[in-house]
Structures are given as C-alpha cells and as structure tokens.
Amino acid sequence: MARIDSLDVDRRTEPLLDPVKRPEARKEPARRLAGWLTSADGQAAIGACTFDGEQLFHPSADAPK
Numbered sequence: 001m002a003r004i005d006s007l008d009v010d011r012r013t014e015p016l017l018d019p020v021k022r023p024e025a026r027k028e029p030a031r032r033l034a035g036w037l038t039s040a041d042g043q044a045a046i047g048a049c050t051f052d053g054e055q056l057f058h059p060s061a062d063a064p065k
Contacts, residue, residue, distance in 0.1 A: 037061070 019025060036042040043059035050056060 019027065037046070038061040043061050046057045046059045047055065
C-alpha cells in the first residue's frame with residue numbers, strides 16, 4: 001500500500017498521490033476515495049466522527065476556510 005507523503009491542500013482539487021514519488025500508487029482508487037471524501041455522503045461521515053461525544057472533524061469541502 002502506498003504511503004501518502006503530502007496532500008494537495010488546495011481544496012478545489014482532489015488529493016492525489018504523486019506518481020513520480022510513488023509510482024506503485026493506484027491512481028483510480030485514490031481518485032474514487034477523494035471523490036467520496038468530498039461528496040455529501042463523505043462529508044456527512046467525516047462530520048459524524050466523535051470521541052467522548054465531541055465532534056472530531058468539521059467537514060469543509062463545500063466552504064473551505
């Protein structure tokens with residue numbers, strides 16, 4: 001499994017693995033994951049993550065800060 005060294009923090013694009021640094025990376029599964037993470041379902045799942053009743057993440061794919 002490829003390790004993600006860094007993510008593109010420009011929220012207008014998908015976070016993709018750098019094929020030069022990680023030629024073994026599977027691009028299509030990474031694109032599908034990025035698409036799901038920024039979808040309404042993915043954002044809802046991210047927002048639903050809690051620990052001891054406290055929300056861990058605040059999704060912002062629609063309105064980056």
